[in-house]
Amino acid sequence: MKIRNLFAVITLLLTASYQLYAQTDTLWKGFKRHDFMVAERKCILVSPQSDAPGKPWI
Template sequence: MSADESRETAAVQFPGTASDWNGFDRYDFEVDGRPVLVVCPRQAAPGRPWVWHGEFFGHRPAPDIALLKRGFHIAYMSVPDMLGSPKAVKHWNAFYSELTGRYRLAPKAALVGLS
C-alpha cells in the first residue's frame, strides 16, 4: 500500500460522544447547531466512501452494517420536520462541508431514501 493509500484509509478522529453501534464506533456531535452522528468502519475503503441518511437512522440496519464492513462511513443529521426546506438544506450543506473538508470523506455520498 502506498503512502497516499494509507492516508486515504487511515482512521479519522471525530469529536463528540463515542459509543458502540452494532460493533462499530459511533460519534455524536453537533454541526451548524444540529445533532449529527457518524458511524465509522474499522478501516475506511479507498476514497473514503460514505452513506448519508436523510431520516430514520437505525431503521433496518442490515444494509448499513454490510456497508460498514466494506469500509463505508454512515452519516446522519437530525433536521426533523424541515421537509427539505431551505433551512434544512443550509444545515445539510454545513454537514457536507464538514464531512468532506475536515474529515476528508468522499465528495460524493450515497443517499439513503426511506419514507
C-alpha cells in the first residue's frame, strides 16, 4: 500500500511539474508547504527540513 501511495505522489509531481509556477509557498508546522493544482484538484506537498539518513525515499 505504501508503494502505491508513493507511486501516486511521484506521478502527480511529475505530471504537475509544468504547473508549479501557480503554486503558493507557506509554512506548515515549521516545514515548507507547497500548494498547487493538478487536474483541477488541490495538492499539498510538505518538504522536510533536511534529508533523512540514507535517503530512504529514493
